[in-house]
Amino acid sequence: xxxxxxxxxxxxxxxxxxxxxxxxxxxxxxxxxxxxxxxxxxxxxxxxxxxxxxxxxxxxxxxxxxxxxxxxxxxxxxxxxxxxxxxxxxxxxxxxxxxxxxxxxxxxxxxxxxxxxxxxxxxxxxxxxxxxxxxxxxxxxxxxxxxxxxxxxxxxxxxxxxxxxxxxxxxxxxxxxxxxxxxxxxxxxxxxxxxxxxxxxxxxxxxxxxxxxxxxxxxxxxxxxxxxxxxxxxxxxxxxxxxxxxxxxxxxxxxxxxxxxxxxxxxxxxxxxxxxxxxxxxxxxxxxxxxxxxxxxxxxx
Numbered sequence: 471x472x473x474x475x476x477x478x479x480x481x482x483x484x485x486x487x488x489x490x491x492x493x494x495x496x497x498x499x500x501x502x503x504x505x506x507x508x509x510x511x512x513x514x515x516x517x518x519x520x521x522x523x524x525x526x527x528x529x530x531x532x533x534x535x536x537x538x539x540x541x542x543x544x545x546x547x548x549x550x551x552x553x554x555x556x557x558x559x560x561x562x563x564x565x566x567x568x569x570x571x572x573x574x575x576x577x578x579x580x581x582x583x584x585x586x587x588x589x590x591x592x593x594x595x596x597x598x599x600x601x602x603x604x605x606x607x608x609x610x611x612x613x614x615x616x617x618x619x620x621x622x623x624x625x626x627x628x629x630x631x632x633x634x635x636x637x638x639x640x641x642x643x644x645x646x647x648x649x650x651x652x653x654x655x656x657x658x659x660x661x662x663x664x665x666x667x668x669x670x671x672x673x674x675x676x677x678x679x680x681x682x683x684x685x686x687x688x689x690x691x692x693x694x695x696x697x698x699x700x701x702x703x704x705x706x707x708x709x710x711x712x713x714x715x716x717x718x719x720x721x722x723x724x725x726x727x728x729x730x731x732x733x734x735x736x737x738x739x740x741x742x743x744x745x746x747x748x749x750x751x752x753x754x755x756x757x758x759x760x761x762x763x764x765x766x767x768x769x770x771x
Contacts, residue, residue: 491674495540498547502557505735507584510770512567514580515539515559516588520550527619527736528554528595530585532603534566534625534746535687538564538679543598543671544752545759556588556595560606562685564594574609574690574699581606582614584707594619594705596763600626600688600748601717605696620761620767623709627718628696629727634719636660636678644747653677663714663744710735712747734768 486695517539522528529549533541549555561569561580561669569576585595599607604626611618620699637659638650654675655669661676664709700707709728711721718724725737738758743751749761 477620487690491671507587509580510567513583515565517557519555530597531557532599532607536603536680536683545748548756563683578610578613581610582617598622605691608699612699618705620706625715628691630694634716661746667750687710707732711744713741715745
């Protein structure tokens with residue numbers, strides 16, 4: 471297998487002899503099994519890595535708004551050594567069609583049907599959702615009992631907490647160094663904390679995924695779509711948060727809201743990471759997530 475992006479120095483896109491970001495993404499995708507399931511008038515795309523583990527539930531990964539399965543490029547191979555990993559292109563993103571209805575009922579229906587077709591009816595999975603993906607997965611768990619064994623949220627909005635200062639620049643019409651500077655600024659204005667984290671691969675993923683995103687997400691998240699559904703989620707909910715998450719800052723505040731609903735929630739902060747913590751600090755993020763996934767789900771009070 472090629473080395474993980476997090477294993478090479480920041481600022482380079484070299485990975486296992488592959489120098490171009492697009493080639494790196496394609497190489498990881500080539501090692502996946504692709505499955506398509508019904509979604510709206512077409513299909514939803516899933517990529518699957520790792521072997522079936524009878525004793526370990528499959529792990530389903532959901533990306534953020536204007537993202538795709540590749541949001542998890544620094545994490546998939548580490549997870550696939552221990553679990554069957556199923557990464558979704560959420561409805562209206564990547565290679566997936568829009569849902570039958572542009573709301574959480576439509577999104578959840580496509581998710582639940584796809585998961586059932588992939589893992590079998592009646593088998594619960596661990597749902598791990600980043601940002602919008604976490605909100606979508608919480609609704610899926612609430613609307614389709616039995617789908618989830620647990621839900622792990624990563625840097626999610628919708629908790630009715632104050633938004634941070636998001637700073638985004640116009641990119642359209644820019645070329646060359648001006649375009650690259652604007653893309654890097656946008657990554658640092660929303661997704662990442664350290665300038666060196668906004669490397670060539672991150673910029674490639676930002677552009678490639680945004681071009682395919684068609685779902686209008688903000689109203690599905692803000693201001694309180696997560697906090698209103700969490701009381702209806704009948705499985706353990708845990709969370710990982712970047713220390714310097716820009717759109718959803720002050721991890722202690724987010725923790726207080728989640729623990730106000732599930733007092734026993736395992737809430738961990740990824741030091742020195744921004745919103746896209748799993749990309750920026752895979753060295754810290756991957757062990758923390760694996761530790762959560764390998765622990766037995768707690769009983770809810």
